[in-house]
Amino acid sequence: MTHIDIPTDSEFGIDNLPYGIFGTPSTAARGGIRYGDMVIDLFVALGDPDFASPRLNAFMARGRSRWVEVREAVTDMLASGTTPAEAIVSVSDVTMHLPFEVADYVDFYASEHHASNIGRLFRPDSAPLLPNWRHLPVAYHGRAGTVVVSGTDITRPRGQRKAPDEPSPTFGPSRRLDIEAEMGFVVGVPADGPISPDQFSEHVFGAVIVNDWSARDIQAWEYVPLGPNLGKSFATSISPWVVPLLALEQARTSTPVQDPEPLEYLRESRSWALDIDLTVAWNGHVVSRPPYSSMYWSPAQMLAHETSNGATSRTGDLFASGTISGPEKNQRGAFIELTWGGSEPVNLGSETRTFLEDGDEVVIAASAPGPNGSRIGFGDVRGHVRGSDLHLPN
Template identity: 90%
Template structure:
């Protein structure tokens, strides 16, 4: 048995315990939790067959009571120093994998600041928000098969693009490749129909950081009248560590004032808005600090809207928040906003950028408010752009 010492200011302390799927040389992928700079092999430590799986789906599907039981068991082992020595690995010695099998993927558009900025960019002479925006959480249906784990290289997509000064579309690599800094939420317990906002924590297991890579030129040409497709479907990156909802209770805050009042099916008795701070780095330079607490719609409202028509949900369903942007320029979570459509380049050391170039690296990190002034870390999600 071993006792693991960690710094008191670690974002991966006893109040966090995020889940991930890892492997070591010569061994299959299985479920672990992160504690400080260590990864605890839960199959060895707890001897639950669900943790021998190369995904979290089986464990997530067992429901909230099992989630609570497992968290209490692991907490007791860590605080009591009874973790089997053979279950402990250095975080730097393991390979991280996609933490769950993605059943379905929906991406929302829940930031008023982001939606307003894009409205001003794309529709400068009209109201920036469309009439439905403050009545329902707008979303599009993404592509589950192209969700990848942090560290996966992103190949520049090809497609049709048509600049305003071009007479007709052309085909080729995206010339306006972008990011979207988001948070994603993962369904554990499935449902055959509507999930109310107050049932959110009975169904959603945890949260990850999301980078919804976006080819803005492909998107601009295709998205009228039906919405994003090829401009989004080529890749979506997520962080390897999933923070359980059980660790985020102290991070709960109220949404901004919602006016008009949402329809009854979207009302929460207590909001699941979350105080999460993100940091976006571009080629090693911090360029933005998006605040998730400014999001107009909460994740519980998103899930309620997604299922209100009777749509089923499955274990492993991922739904993301959409770009997180605050009211200040340095809080914008997409480069199309940060550079105002390319008109205001960003300085990165000795270089400038408007959109992503081949070889560029993007890292998005996040942490939430925890108990007694602590921080709950999500780690980061990173990707490098490869040529088309």
């Protein structure tokens, strides 16, 4: 048995214990928990066959009582120094995999600051927010099959695009490739119909960082009248560690004042808004610090709306917040906002950028307050842009 010493200021301390799927040269991908700079192999430590799987879905489906039971068992094991030595692996020796099989993917549009900025950019002669925006959490349905784990290269997408000064559309690589810094939430316990905001913690297992890669030129040409499609569906990156909702109690806060008052099915007895701080680094330069606490709609309200029509939910369903942007320029979570549609380039050391170029790397990190002044880390989600290598049939 082994006692593991970690720094007292580690964002992966005993109050966090996020779940992920790891592999080593000698072991197949399976479930683990991160503690400091170590991964605890949960199959070896607990003997639970759910953690022998290359995805967390079976464990997530067990429900809140099992989530609590495992968390308490691991906490006791770490605190008492009784972790089996053979269950401890250094983070530097593992390869991280997609933590869960994504059953479905929905992306919301929950930041009033982001939605207002995009409205001003796309519809300069109209009101920034459309009439429905303050009444319901707006969303679009994404493509689950193109959700990838952090570190996966992102191939520049091709598609139709038409600049305002072009007489007709052309097909080719996106010229306005962008990111969206978001938080995502994963369903553990499915339901056959509506999930109320106050049932959120009974169904949602945890949270990840999301980068919703966006081809703005493709998006701008295609999105009227049915919304995003190919400008979004080519890739969405998520962080490899799923921070359990059980670790985020200290981070709970309130949404901004919602006016008008939401309809009854969207009302929370206690808000699941979360105080999460994000940073966006572009080629190693921090260019934005989006605050999740500024989001108008909470994740519990998003899930309530998503299921309000009777739609079923499944283990592994992922829903994301949409771009997180605050009121200040340095809090904007998408480059289309940060550069104001490309008219205000960003300085990256000796270079400037408006949108992503081949070879660029984006890293989004996040953390939240934990007990007794600690921080709960989500790690990061990173992606490197490579040139388009898509070949269409003749």
